[in-house]
Amino acid sequence: MHADVRWDKRFPLNLRVEGFLEAVKASCERTGQEIVRLIHADALMARGIDGKRKASKLPQLKDLLLGRPLVSARMIQRVLKVSPEGASYLLKQLGPGPREVTGQRSYRVWGI
Numbered sequence: 159m160h161a162d163v164r165w166d167k168r169f170p171l172n173l174r175v176e177g178f179l180e181a182v183k184a185s186c187e188r189t190g191q192e193i194v195r196l197i198h199a200d201a202l203m204a205r206g207i208d209g210k211r212k213a214s215k216l217p218q219l220k221d222l223l224l225g226r227p228l229v230s231a232r233m234i235q236r237v238l239k240v241s242p243e244g245a246s247y248l249l250k251q252l253g254p255g256p257r258e259v260t261g262q263r264s265y266r267v268w269g270i
Contacts, residue, residue: 199270200224203255210251215240219248223256228267 169177200220207216215238222237223229234245249256249268256268 196224196270199255203252206251206253206255215248216251219252220255223252223268223270228259228269229256230265230267 203220203223207214207220210216218238219234222234226233231242231245234240234248235242238245238248240248255270257270259267259269
């Protein structure tokens, strides 16, 4: 039973179980890849934080980026209590980890 075949009660039980287990396996593989990607992004952004002041908001921004799939400039301003320019500056300081997703000048959104 392939992933593109729809589940139907008329299928024998062993095919249904096999299809379910294939889906679980694919999901686990994808989740593992995502975890590895986030670990690499965390290490990359940690390099940008090393040597900064203790009062820097970069660690909070790193946690915000890793904790949410997408982060807007407005969200960074509210959570970190910084100006729009400050949010932009902090994102530049983190290096290549966060990338701009929308491709627009207004309503910008970043992801890992």
